[in-house]
Amino acid sequence: MNIIIILILIVLSVATLVLWIILVYRYLGEIQIQHKTKSTSNNSADMTHQAKLEAQAKMTAAVEKQALALQKALLTQSSAIEADFKKSITTVTTKQLDEFSKTLAMVSSDISQQTKAVVESSQSHSKLVQQSLATDTANTKAKVLKVIDDNIAEIMIGYLAEVAGDLDYYQQKDYLYSAIEANKDAIKKDINNAV
Amino acid sequence: MPSRLPASIYSPSQLRQLSAELGRLKSLRNPKNIVFSNNLLELAAENGIKKLTVTSTLSLLKLVTSTLEQSATITLSLASAPSIEDRDELVTMLRRKLQAQLLIHFIIQPELLAGATIRTDSTSYDLSLRNALFGNKDKLTMRLKNA
Numbered sequence: 001m002n003i004i005i006i007l008i009l010i011v012l013s014v015a016t017l018v019l020w021i022i023l024v025y026r027y028l029g030e031i032q033i034q035h036k037t038k039s040t041s042n043n044s045a046d047m048t049h050q051a052k053l054e055a056q057a058k059m060t061a062a063v064e065k066q067a068l069a070l071q072k073a074l075l076t077q078s079s080a081i082e083a084d085f086k087k088s089i090t091t092v093t094t095k096q097l098d099e100f101s102k103t104l105a106m107v108s109s110d111i112s113q114q115t116k117a118v119v120e121s122s123q124s125h126s127k128l129v130q131q132s133l134a135t136d137t138a139n140t141k142a143k144v145l146k147v148i149d150d151n152i153a154e155i156m157i158g159y160l161a162e163v164a165g166d167l168d169y170y171q172q173k174d175y176l177y178s179a180i181e182a183n184k185d186a187i188k189k190d191i192n193n194a195v
Numbered sequence: 196m197p198s199r200l201p202a203s204i205y206s207p208s209q210l211r212q213l214s215a216e217l218g219r220l221k222s223l224r225n226p227k228n229i230v231f232s233n234n235l236l237e238l239a240a241e242n243g244i245k246k247l248t249v250t251s252t253l254s255l256l257k258l259v260t261s262t263l264e265q266s267a268t269i270t271l272s273l274a275s276a277p278s279i280e281d282r283d284e285l286v287t288m289l290r291r292k293l294q295a296q297l298l299i300h301f302i303i304q305p306e307l308l309a310g311a312t313i314r315t316d317s318t319s320y321d322l323s324l325r326n327a328l329f330g331n332k333d334k335l336t337m338r339l340k341n342a
Binding site for chain 2: 145156160170171172173176177180182183184186187188190194
C-alpha cells in the first residue's frame with residue numbers, strides 16, 4: 001500500500017517537472033515571437049542577440065531553480081514517505097503482533113482448558129472402567145463359582161472318568177465287597193422289613 | 196426238598212420266564228422231545244432234579260412262584276459290567292449275606308466311577324466312589340474358593 005503511495009508521489013513529481021518544462025518552452029516561444037515581431041519592426045541585430053541571451057539566461061536560471069526546488073521537495077517527500085512508511089509498518093506490525101500474541105494466548109488457554117478437561121474426563125472414565133471391571137470380575141468369579149458349585153460332581157466325574165479311564169469290575173471288586181460288607185446289616189434289616 | 200436258586204438265576208424277569216416255561220410244561224401230559232432253557236436246566240440241577248417229570252415240574256413251578264412272591268428284590272447299580280463269573284460270585288455273596296433267595300435287578304452306571312448303589316423298596320444305599328468323593332461337595336467347593 002505504501003509502495004503504491006510512493007509511486008503515485010513520484011509520478012506526480014515527474015508530472016510537475018514536465019509541466020514546468022512545458023511552461024518554460026511556451027515562455028521561450030513567446031519571447032521568440034516577440035523577437036520576430038521586433039525584427040520585422042526594424043530592431044537591430046544586436047538587440048535581438050542581446051535579448052535572446054538574456055532570455056536564455058533567465059530561462060536557464062528559472063529551470064535550475066525549479067529543478068532544485070523540485071529535487072529538494074522530492075527528497076524531502078521521499079524521506080517523509082520512508083519515515084511514514086517505517087512508522088506505519090512498525091505500527092501495523094506491532095499491532096498485528098499484539099493481536100497475534102493475544103490470539104495465541106487465547107488459543108493456548110483454550111487448548112490448555114480442553115486438555116485439562118480431556119484429562120479429567122479420561123481420569124473419571126478410567127475410574128469408572130476400573131470400578132466396572134472390578135464389578136464384572138467379581139460377578140464373573142461368583143458365576144464361575146456357582147457353576148462349579150452346581151456342577152462340581154459332574155465335572156469331576158467326567159474328568160476322573162476321562163483321566164482314569166474305565167475301571168473294570170475286577171479292579172473295584174474289593175471296594176464293592178467292602179462297601180456291601182460295611183452296610184449289610186442295614187440293607188438286610190431293610191430287606192427283611194420289606195418282606 | 197430244599198428250594199434253591201442258582202446264581203445264574205437272579206432277576207425277577209428270569210423267574211417270570213421260568214414260570215411261563217414251567218406252566219407250559221405242566222400242561223403237557225407227556226413232555227418228550229422238548230428243548231428246555233438253560234435256566235430251567237440249571238434250576239433243576241441246583242435242586243437235585245436230574246429229569247423233569249410232571250412232579251418235578253410242579254415242584255419247580257412252586258419254587259419259582261413262591262420265590263417271585265416272597266423273595267426281596269434289590270436294584271444293584273454297578274459302575275461297570277462284571278463278567279459272568281464275577282456276577283455269579285456277587286449274587287452268591289449277596290444271597291449269603293442278605294437273603295438266601297434274593298433277586299437282583301442289575302443296572303450299569305459308569306458315572307458311579309466304582310462301587311455300587313443298592314436300592315431296596317424303601318431305601319437307597321449309595322456305596323459308589325462318586326458318592327465317596329462328592330458326597331460332601333461343599334468342602335471341595337470351599338477349597339476351590341479358598342484357592
